[in-house]
Amino acid sequence: MQRDGGDCRRVPVTFASTPRPPYVAVIFTSLQTGDVEGYAETSARMEELAAAQPGYLGIESARDSEGFGITVSYWVDAQAAREWKTVAEHRSAQERGRNQWYAMYRVRIATVERDYSDG
Amino acid sequence: MQRDGGDCRRVPVTFASTPRPPYVAVIFTSLQTGDVEGYAETSARMEELAAAQPGYLGIESARDSEGFGITVSYWVDAQAAREWKTVAEHRSAQERGRNQWYAMYRVRIATVERDYSDG
Numbered sequence A, B: 001m002q003r004d005g006g007d008c009r010r011v012p013v014t015f016a017s018t019p020r021p022p023y024v025a026v027i028f029t030s031l032q033t034g035d036v037e038g039y040a041e042t043s044a045r046m047e048e049l050a051a052a053q054p055g056y057l058g059i060e061s062a063r064d065s066e067g068f069g070i071t072v073s074y075w076v077d078a079q080a081a082r083e084w085k086t087v088a089e090h091r092s093a094q095e096r097g098r099n100q101w102y103a104m105y106r107v108r109i110a111t112v113e114r115d116y117s118d119g
Helices: A039-051 A078-086 A088-101 B039-051 B078-086 B088-101
Strands: A023-032 A056-063 A068-075 A102-118 B023-032 B056-063 B068-075 B102-118
Touching: A023 A078, A023 A088, A023 B023, A023 B102, A039 A056, A039 A088, A056 B068, A068 A078, A068 B056, A068 B068, A078 A088, A078 A102, A088 A102, A102 B023, B023 B078, B023 B088, B039 B056, B039 B088, B068 B078, B078 B088, B078 B102, B088 B102
Parallel strands: none
Antiparallel strands: A023 A068, A023 A102, A056 A068, A056 B056, A102 B102, B023 B068, B023 B102, B056 B068
16 A cells, blocks of 8 residues: 655655565664754665665655654565665665764564554 | 653654563554544553553554554563453454554564664
């Protein structure tokens, strides 16, 4: 499911179409600093780049009006998730995130074992 | 880390203080219908009730201005997460969620194997 959120959205509102478990979820929780210069462009570019990686399954993302956000990216396995982390352009974005955009963040790598949905 | 978001917030802006992995993450992704009558109260009550359950480790939640949200609750193990799902008052809230608040949702149960943070 995808909604048209207009140009101002950093990330399309999407439920990821993941396959039957198991697969890997990378849960990225972050609090923005307030300095969002360059963030929207980089975020959009990272979405695009991630989607082109081997083993990419999808991404879901929400950020509230106070700058607290959760992004979950889904991967076929832990190896695919690790490789995405090391892509040069992504590493550079991560560094900028640490230095400029995020006051704090946390990353958790998890194996999804079960899922269900409604709607 | 916790920020004071004022009374209007449904959920405090919080990074969950989870222990060293492994532990369980329940990733709840949802899109609101637009009918939020009763939602804030129930959401706050469910936070409170979850925090009182055996095996509860914490919760992180973000919802954007278009009603797309991600809530991740953390539990010591899959059994604790399952038991929370069956708590009577929570079951009643889940039913109301399906009927009134959520156009669509997805739940994924995952085991966190690794984490790291900054900030």
